[in-house]
Amino acid sequence: MAFLDIRSVSKSYRNHRALLDVSMQVPKGGIMGLLGPNGAGKTTLIRMINRITAPDSGSIWLDGRELGPEHARRIGYLPEERGLYKKMKIGEQLLYLARLRGLDSGQALQAAKHWMTRLEMQSWWNKKAEELSKGMQQKVQLVAALMHDPDLLILDEPFSGFDPVNARLLKNILLERRAAGTTLLISTHRMETVEDLCTHVVLIHRAGVVLSGETEAVRRQYSKNRVEIHCAGAPASPPPAPLPAPSSSTTTSEPNAITRMVFESEPQHWPELIDHYNRNSRILHFSEKLPSFQDIFIQAVGTDNLGDTESSATNANPSANSNHIFR
């Protein structure tokens, strides 16, 4: 049974529909990548799981129970809009947020110390948030999301704003959490995050789910039957019809030249292709070229929306988003 189960959830605002009949399941220990252009309804969905807003219809289930106030203790949340009390000491903010999640003071203190050590920020306890850089503040918020050891961790663009070192640290922590049984929901625009981390993806567009499933399955589903062949030496003669000619071909300089070719070809022709190049050259590499999530995203969403994905990026106001939904 799915750990997070979203059952045909709909939500409308006054003059625009944010989500229509959206369902998705995330298995326990899975990492779900939540994709979609801005204004598609991702934030609304995340806010519903966090019980900030309520769905008009449909229901959300966590670990076999319908979502209720008691789940605050089991959910960790890194919102897209990062915010801390500017004048409050980091240590005190963390204790406060953890207590609101349901930890008692002792547990909160212990957890804060543990995670501050883990993220190499022990010396920040008495610093005020306004003294920290944006990336540093993001680490504080990450700690706030992790402190109570949640079963479901919801992260909105967790990697933006981190340098490569911290990004790796974060990735390691997320994988570690997953190994410990935490289920993750990551909303992101960075496709490499999806390819790197996510076991499942769901793409929301115009208030509905346009594709969902396990990452590999989705990639295969969008496969254009593209194969890549690397051969030793100069390009050999192209294969005879009905086999396709290479759609692109590059050759490195001598000596030890390698020719890299890409073919658009139905899978039933692949053995003949291999055959041809085996006879005329020496195959160094053969692989199916799966589409990147960048391509899948663009194909699924269409190019019409790319122009304004950024224009409403920081706009949390649903009625303002309606313009582009109903254009």
Place this chain on the structure above:
Amino acid sequence: MNKIFIVAGREFFTRIQSRTFIVMSILGPLLFGLFVLVPVLMAKWNNDSTTVWVHDPSGQLSDAFQDQNGLKFQVLPLGTLSNGVLVQADSANIRQLLEDQDAGLLHLQAPDSNLNVEARYYSAQAAGLKITERIQSALNDRLYRLRMERQGLDPKVIESLRAEVQLQTSVWTDQGSEDSHTETAMLLGFGAALLMYMFIFMYGSMVMRGVIEEKASRVMELLVSTTKPFELMMGKILGIASVGLFQFVLWLLLGTAISTAIGAMGLGTAPGTASVASSTTGTAPVPGTASVPSTAPVAGTANSLPAEAQADWMQILGQMPWETIIPFFLFYFLGGYFLYAALFAAVGSAVDSEGDSQQLMLPISLPIILSFVASQFVMQNPHGSLAFWMSMIPLTSPVVMVVRLPFGVPGWELALSMFLLVAAFVVAVWLAGRIFRIGVLMYGQKVSFNLLRKWLFYR
């Protein structure tokens, strides 16, 4: 419920640790102390005894003058100056008399046959009103008597004809009449209204700023994901109320210490009276009063009470119906604060920055200001229809009703007004809760009343 206290706890502890709180806690009573001390010191310096030399060749008038409040009269020995009009020869003597800057010379000529007197006051600097009035009234009084005596009236008869009426005021009740003390009641009511007004404004807008801060810094989303908006709002309101009460207690303690210290410095009776005023009419020294209209009655009356009146005043205070005033005052104090704090929280949740709050603040601050201004008329007519209606309307009743309390308010009026206040509070919390719930997560939208109305009534 538990989360309300966690939120309230944060509000309380972070705020009382803030620099502004500490500075204000110390500065408040100091400012107030200064506010009390300065007039007292001024009065004291003012009273630096002025010696008036009385030159009275006839000897008929000089005993009319009595030393009082730093004004000392001394009769010049006859022959020091020439009788009648002063001449050039007197000038050296006069200069010597007036060498002391605070001395003056009252030159009287002998009364003529109609008992008219020519009097002239000489001083190194122009004489103050206080001195001239004193001298005039003493002279008039004496001449009046002399003329009566000339008409053949016995001095004893004249004394017995003197009328002195002191108007007493009483309240007629079914049990008979009881004494009322209009002035004390006014002072008391005014002090309470002032306190209420300041508390609502200072701490109500602190609630608003707190919400704006959480919204602007985007902490709100995290808070709302763990806590119900209602819990957040109530926690904030309660936490800030305790900050305010804590500060008032600090002010009261420090203020009492300071006024005791002033009293111990032996500056006469005035500081003592003032400290009574501060601990009874205002219950706490209040800084920043200068910016509020018409504080003069409080300070003025308290400081100008003569020494003899102090004991009376204490006695009158003892007769005030404290057992009804205090509990009702507390009720209106908290009720008014909660009502307004909820509205302030709603405004805070609807805007992005403090600058944007002005337009929405207006409908909230207007009733408070209005009720404070009206309280001065209510004091003059505490049972009129203005007083009645304004103490019924919940937005004005907290201020207006406390003004009326010391004058005695009929039980049914109190009950109705309290009921309305509680009802309004419930409505305000509901209303503010709705706006809050939607407003806290709205960014970048210019909020108009029309939009607020939509938020209120949508679904």
